[in-house]
Amino acid sequence: MFSKKDLVSKIIKYGKLCGEKNFTPGYSGNISARYEDKMLITTSGSANGYLTENDVTLTSFEGKSLEENKKPSSEKFLHIGIYKKRPDINFIIHVHAPYLSSFASAGKALTEPIMAENVFYFGGIPLADYALPSTMELVDNTVKFFDKYDAVLMANHGFIIGSKTIEDAYLKLELAESYAQVVINTEILGGAKILSEEQEDAILKLRI
Numbered sequence: 001m002f003s004k005k006d007l008v009s010k011i012i013k014y015g016k017l018c019g020e021k022n023f024t025p026g027y028s029g030n031i032s033a034r035y036e037d038k039m040l041i042t043t044s045g046s047a048n049g050y051l052t053e054n055d056v057t058l059t060s061f062e063g064k065s066l067e068e069n070k071k072p073s074s075e076k077f078l079h080i081g082i083y084k085k086r087p088d089i090n091f092i093i094h095v096h097a098p099y100l101s102s103f104a105s106a107g108k109a110l111t112e113p114i115m116a117e118n119v120f121y122f123g124g125i126p127l128a129d130y131a132l133p134s135t136m137e138l139v140d141n142t143v144k145f146f147d148k149y150d151a152v153l154m155a156n157h158g159f160i161i162g163s164k165t166i167e168d169a170y171l172k173l174e175l176a177e178s179y180a181q182v183v184i185n186t187e188i189l190g191g192a193k194i195l196s197e198e199q200e201d202a203i204l205k206l207r208i
Contacts, residue, residue: 002033002035004035004040004058007033007035007040008040008053008056010033010091010166011031011032011033011040011042011051011056011166012051012052012053012055012056014031014093014166014167014169014170015031015042015048015049015050015051016048016049016050016051017170018031018048018049018093018095018170018173019047019048019049019050020049021097021174021177022097022098023095023096023097023173023177024047024048024049024095024096024097025096025098026047027045027046027047028048028095028096028158029048029093029094029095029096029158030042030046030048030073030075030079030094031048031091031092031093031094031166032073032076032079032091032092033090033091033092033166034083034089034090034091035058037061038058038059038060038061038066039058039059039061039079039080039083040056040057040058040059041056041057041059041072041073041076041079042055042056042057042072042073043055043056043057043070043071043072043073044071044072044073044074045071046073048095054070057070057071057072059072059076061080061083061084063076063077063080074133074134075094075133075134075138077134077136077139078094078138078139078142078143078160079092079094081139081140081142081143082142082143082146082160082162085143085146085147086146086162088164089146089150089162089163089164090163090164090165090166091162091163091164091165091166091169092160092161092162092169093160093161093162093166093169093170093173094158094159094160094161095158095159095160095173096157096158096159097158097159097173097176097177097180098177099177099178099180099181099184100153100158100159100176100177100180101157101158101159102180102184103127103153103180103183104127104153104154104155104156104157104158104159105155105156105157107127107155107156108127109124109125109126109127109153110122110124110125110153110176110179110180110183111124111125111126112124112183112192112194113194113195113199113200113203114179114182114183114186114192114193114194114195115179115182116195116203117175117179118175118176118179119195119200119203119204120203120204120206120207121172121175122149122150122151122172122176123148123149123204124149125149125151125152125153125159125176126145126149126152126153127152127153127154127155128141128142128144128145128152128153128154128155129141129155130154130155130156130157133157138154138157141154142154142160146162150162150163150172151172151176159173159176159177161173161176
């Protein structure tokens with residue numbers, strides 16, 4: 001179990017990495033960590049790439065900030081919904097990475113088996129129906145996919161991923177953004193060659 005200070009440091013570290021990679025332009029996105037029966041989440045209006053300790057607040061699973069003069073991200077209930085559904089998830093990263101957001105805005109899921117690594121790590125990245133950001137409709141549309149998936153595209157919005165560790169969540173974010181870019185590039189070259197069902201099954205069996 002990490003201390004509160006350790007978790008805040010991790011959120012700051014990986015927020016800055018997301019900023020350096022342009023996964024979280026400007027004020028977009030939010031990051032959180034499970035902490036006991038609560039969570040630590042970036043504050044409303046903060047910029048992931050430039051976080052300080054003051055940009056992270058302890059928040060109850062009822063969505064209330066437990067620190068004075070700190071307002072949690074407006075997407076707090078999205079994070080809470082995922083934590084409640086998935087006890088194995090301890091960290092969540094939500095970003096508006098350009099290539100992933102392009103698929104989200106085009107209304108296209110990343111579920112076709114094109115690259116072995118992505119089949120192995122994701123199985124697929126589904127697309128949640130559009131809902132106004134910060135609403136319970138967005139929570140409902142998105143959280144339901146976490147019964148089978150660890151990462152989801154949100155239509156006309158962005159990308160969210162959860163994992164046991166923040167390192168794993170971040171590395172899979174890198175992988176997903178690169179994958180989205182590759183898929184777009186294959187369209188320029190005439191379209192990707194889709195792996196067969198047998199090839200996909202063989203990759204998935206490597207998980208065991």
